[in-house]
Amino acid sequence: MLIFDHSRDERSNKAQMPAGEADLSDLPGDRRRSSSTGLPQASEMDVVRHYTRLSQKNFAIDTHFYPLGSCTMKYNPRGSNEAAMLPGFLGRHPETPAAYSQGILSVLWDLQEMLADICGMHAVSLAPAAGAQGEYAGVAMIRSYHQAHGNHDRDEIIVPDSAHGTNPATASMGGFRTVEIQTKPDGDIDLDSLDEALSERTAGLMITNPSTLGLFERGIKEIADKVHDAGGLLYYDGANLNAILGKVRPGEMGFDVMHFNLHKTFSTPHGGGGPGAGSVGLSERLVPFAPVPLVAQAENGSYYLQYEQQRPDTIGRMTAFPANVGVLLRAYAYLRMVGREGLERIAEHAVLNSNYLLERLRRYYKVAYPDRRAMHEFILTLEDLAKSDAHVSAMDVAKRMLDFGMHAPTAYFPLSVPECFLVEPTESEAKETLDQFVAVLADIRNEAESDPEIPKNAPYSLPVKRLDDVRAAKELDLTYTGEPKAAG
Amino acid sequence: MLIFDHSRDERSNKAQMPAGEADLSDLPGDRRRSSSTGLPQASEMDVVRHYTRLSQKNFAIDTHFYPLGSCTMKYNPRGSNEAAMLPGFLGRHPETPAAYSQGILSVLWDLQEMLADICGMHAVSLAPAAGAQGEYAGVAMIRSYHQAHGNHDRDEIIVPDSAHGTNPATASMGGFRTVEIQTKPDGDIDLDSLDEALSERTAGLMITNPSTLGLFERGIKEIADKVHDAGGLLYYDGANLNAILGKVRPGEMGFDVMHFNLHKTFSTPHGGGGPGAGSVGLSERLVPFAPVPLVAQAENGSYYLQYEQQRPDTIGRMTAFPANVGVLLRAYAYLRMVGREGLERIAEHAVLNSNYLLERLRRYYKVAYPDRRAMHEFILTLEDLAKSDAHVSAMDVAKRMLDFGMHAPTAYFPLSVPECFLVEPTESEAKETLDQFVAVLADIRNEAESDPEIPKNAPYSLPVKRLDDVRAAKELDLTYTGEPKAAG
């Protein structure tokens, strides 16, 4: 049932109807809307009931194990939410003068400082709204840097074949051509392939470390040297930072610029797709180009925001208003609760959970990089099962898991490993839960071999059975126009 | 899975662990606990996940139609909750001096005044914690009144056979003997039976009007006169006030004392069993005996609480601290949003919904009082079905309804009608929902007649199937001791 089905003409929710006069007589008649907006007119109770029931149809961290690789689905502390929803923060208009905003600005300043420390870089800008926008800020700074140095021909960004889609997409948005390099069978970057790719057109290299294969790139120092020698800069995709918090710092690995995914590493949370925050860390040479605003401290110790005026070489603004402040507040709250020592413990237990699962699952599934130590996540490949007579794909196994009350791992990413699962348990999950997960995956392996139709038609116990994606794209029913969806 | 299954020795939730020193060395060793409390030691995430998932196993107003007769399951405005949870209210210690508490006291004063107006009585005390406690306060006042008038022999309270269980139970707690009187076939109280019951031992009569049969007691004036003539007082059980808000006032019907169920009529909400508030309304002659505290206004206009000192004839305190203030705040918020006119509209639409359902269900089920106008609720009797060859009881039909996503009406109450359903839709429900409810009940009637095993084994789609109450009482497993519940 759609919310529109609860709607009736004339129905209205009086408690949400402002009482004042609504005199629109000064608006010219030809500007006045006469068509319906189509917004539903339902009772407040029916709205609450509808969305409460809808929400129950989701799997979420608060209800299920959710080992989605590359996404760091860890516990989202309710304390962070409460702290971020304090009226003093929520009710502040972004145009409020700094003199009346020292509370929030002090939080943002502290966060900048802490993040800079964590990434081992010179400065941090909190401006970007998500990881991908952080990447955009990063490549824009790389571009500005080269231009400032008179290098107008550096128009290539190198990315490994295992890179997340946002990396090449961002390179394109930044006006760069993407050059893809290969991964060796052991999961490290193929240095020959890198050598080949590097040239005087190289603007930079974007990588994730640990990589999206869940492996620590052992040649990182060599890679950094090579790129720097070739005149390029190194971009660090911080999506996997959880694995190395307090253990290794991107700055110390040789990276020049990076983004954090605060909604992953600092658990702000995911919200069914967002919002996030993609704060960027910068080495000293990139600081002039940082996206604005930056929080700065005046001589008298008070905080204020710096914009284009104070930072003429900035790549500019990422959003019309300062940043996803509510997300930053949650990240700050989380970081303060976790603390210095806690950061290392996070990395350690995330890696421990991942290696434990890997070890236990080896018996049932093929590990993509069996001889490597996994970091916070690892890859299984189900190619054998998919190519067997059973023809059970990673998708089938993923769907079947849902019936057992487990969210599936990321499937079919990275693209470089066929029929893969990228499994990231995070440090939040107890051993009992991991053991249950192993049991479920073992059972499904059994089913797949003995009765493949079971996984192939899964799921059975969810609000819907398997959905028809092809029909979705063909009919492209993107908005409700009053028609029920006919079967068949 | 129980919360205790998520527990492990040594596990702890550091975010909720105060950091200070815990030095108990001054406590004598023989007083120090060495045994385990058995509280679980689970991670914060597992606790949140556990109770989030548990909650999903409930039907509730926010998820389902819940036409529980006598319970007034109407929409619980989220705005009332937000208003009551403001930190200024929540953080106040009850011993805070009145001078620092004018905000909350002004709310409580206003609420006293509004409730007194609504019930048409002289004063209101907000002290009682729930309806039953309001009843207790009422009978205690009746007792004090008679004693103050030298009538020490009035030790009987009269209640109709359809009365709610709390009425006779309260009479007993108040030291009274309960005398039961009959209801006529038309649902009104049998005046002959009343005459017979009345005597110089009569302390009072407790009734609900509309009665628990959902009928307006037409003889109320006569009844009141008879009781008063006999020297008794009239107690009004306010559980059904929703039906007559702004239409009839208990005081004007001749009642001397009453309780409100703020958690019903004013939607504060039910909370899975409570808390409630059972504020009492009093006629002038009972005011001296009112339970304390009462909110009073000083000469200078400021508010304060009156206790035994100012009110020496009080029946005393109902609770150690003033009242269920959080519930009172929600009732106040609700009342302010609804407003004067809204109160009448509530009564009207509650009665409309009830009569509409009654009319539509007549075709499928036997109406207990077919010739009477229903008020906010009405009774069906399923005796015919239960006594038919199908042997489908009201309980079976109730359980089957759950499968259709409808909470069952109150069943087997009032006791005076066999195999009954007491159906109270409330004003919050839209016609569409009522129509669906009719369709479901019609379907189940069909099932019951054509395939009685279906309702008799229902429900099928809930977290559990029908539960074994007999075994529950026999084994009396009231606390978890680490044993799983064995099947069989």
Add this chain to the structure above:
Amino acid sequence: MPFIPHTEADVQEMLDTIGVSSIDELFAEIPEAIRAKPLEKVPEGLNEMELMRLMRERAAADEHGLRTFVGAGVYEHHIPAAVWEVATRGEYYSAYTPYQAEASQGTLQTIYEFQTMIAGLTGMEAANASLYEGGTALAEAILMAVRAHKGKSHRVLVPETVHPSYRRVAASYCGAQDVVVETIPYDPAKGTVDPAALDAIEGDFAALVVPQPNFFGRLEGEAALAAKAADRGALVIASVNPMALSVLTSPGEWGADIAVGEGQPLGIPMSSGGPFLGLMATSKKLVRQMPGRLVARTVDTDGREGFTLTLQAREQHIRRAKAKSNICTNQGLAMTAATIYMALVGEAGLTQVAGVSHTNTRKLVARLTAIKGVEPLFEGPYFHEAALRLPKPATGVTTALTERGILGGFELGREYSGLENGLLVCATETKTEADLDAYAEALEAVL
């Protein structure tokens, strides 16, 4: 109107179905003579925005930034954010009493877990699903003890060290049933009841109430008291603070037959006095005498674990005039919150909260008694709350303290004649060193 979904068309259709021409006709059975006069005190309705403006103003009027050092039965503890975020989920918040078990497993299992936790804390075998609050819980325990007493005595002994308001509630509840609540005095030097004093009391009694810690924060000689009562065939009712139970021996261990208390410290805000949470636990033997709802674990027709209300024959809706109590609506949501609180802090956390609170109170006592003329009122151990003697009447002192932002404590003279200079202070885990210093400075200044 707010919260009414009907359109005019709906109303017309419904009236047509019913066969009347107006809503008014539906009220035709109500005699004209008793129709209500228009309400005078209920103002026009507000929308939610207006309501929130009004309520924010009223709430803000009470935000004076006072630092709370008063306990006296209500304690300011930290409440984890998750407690009320989860407890106010619609499925808990807007459900009724779990009468339809299959559609109420959430509430029912939560109660079962709560019962287990309370039984664990009190060291008893069974606990109910809540009573209104600590005072009525004590009153109900007294009535229960009288019901259960073999010798059918109607006399119950209640030390003066029991919370004065609890004693008042007990009086309100018991008088009508001819239950005599008799006070036992305390030793003015110690602030506790001398167990030997019991020997001086003659005649039968149904029960003895033992507060632990008592209203002064002092630890009673609970085991000795209990033993003496048991020797005389009386039941023992423990009146306890659940927070204290994480560090003190449990009533079950020192011989209580019934344990009652106020659950407010377990995640319930001080909320100006309520809603709170009445706790009651007892032995299996006495469970059928216990008032209030009980949940049992059982199985469904497939043999799967499930939860349901049980022993309902004790309750008013079945037993009516013969019920164990008239209680119906209880404190469900507060019970849910307390369960989540106890699960979140866990065994170790509760001990730590209690321990830090106790230590903070000790530190406060040390700082305050360092001030000239301030000394402990009683000798002997206390838990997380202590009675001090000031050099002058406490009432004026607390007023002056409040002006300095300190809610300084409970003035014992309000309840105990002779203790006009007595002040009962408490510092929970929420208090910092700076808070303690601020109190000491303020007190020094106002004395």
Add this chain to the structure above:
Amino acid sequence: MPFIPHTEADVQEMLDTIGVSSIDELFAEIPEAIRAKPLEKVPEGLNEMELMRLMRERAAADEHGLRTFVGAGVYEHHIPAAVWEVATRGEYYSAYTPYQAEASQGTLQTIYEFQTMIAGLTGMEAANASLYEGGTALAEAILMAVRAHKGKSHRVLVPETVHPSYRRVAASYCGAQDVVVETIPYDPAKGTVDPAALDAIEGDFAALVVPQPNFFGRLEGEAALAAKAADRGALVIASVNPMALSVLTSPGEWGADIAVGEGQPLGIPMSSGGPFLGLMATSKKLVRQMPGRLVARTVDTDGREGFTLTLQAREQHIRRAKAKSNICTNQGLAMTAATIYMALVGEAGLTQVAGVSHTNTRKLVARLTAIKGVEPLFEGPYFHEAALRLPKPATGVTTALTERGILGGFELGREYSGLENGLLVCATETKTEADLDAYAEALEAVL
């Protein structure tokens, strides 16, 4: 550690299973040379109680009780309590992007409803599941228009009456892709773009942006502008406030090909600037050029209605370097809140909120222009926000107003040279008559 459930025994067992002797060994592949130095700026962890104390202090530091009369792209509207109580339910709050459709029907159906509502408001055929905020939504629309433009022009015309910060974001986004964002000046008397001015602009362009209302609150000649752009083969991008769409003709009706805007007025708190909600809607024809997630209604294998992500080939995770945008994480939770908001207020409610806001601004303008020397900056109709000319520079005036508790408006001189005396004011439905009076009094006093 907080939020880590492992016991020592767990860790030991897990290490044994893995076959290593310590956690450190798991990090053995990381070269020693690059191991991190100890962190210096991250303090010791706090527990939740300490955190809340800290955060309450910081939040309280910003509670100055200012009355907000500034809009300029962010508007203070009442947010029904139900919006965030439901949106922060764990199932919405802690879910990921709905990639596993069957386990994400809650989020997916919510998006589908949101798409329907936004399409309805804008009068367009399709809407996406959100972009970051209004500024990036405009930037993405410009890039999209360039992609879609038949003539392959890389030039886009943007009036100066578009929000200055939006234009800055567009510049940040477009430069690298050689898209030229060209400014069109406004008529200084009217505060709008003269449609005739378009005729003077030579050459091809891919798109024209039409703000409605524009940054000054003024209504542009939207239909004329759109018609002129269309005539020249350019696409029309509407940049709109969704609140205004309940009372103004929709972009779909006046010829827009793409409509973008800031969804903040729909139940999102001002939150110091975010998270907000980028809106984008377009025609079916252009939907394959649109960035961002899309949800379609489809059926499951039983033929039952269900929802799933669709046209993912536009997105980075499939199309990579050729994707329509790099966006991945969007503003999901804000989208959920906006959907609930729109459902709660409904068609009539949104019109009423817009109407009362507009009327309040009119009343404010009347009161303020009654003050000597204060007059409308532009002639012609505006929606719920108006530019005034003060008798002196606005900057000093707003500072003085703030000291009197009034956040008085946006100083236009900050963005428009020549408008140093200009002040952009706004009064939403949250403002009472008393608020309006207070502003007028304060302004009179400080001028």
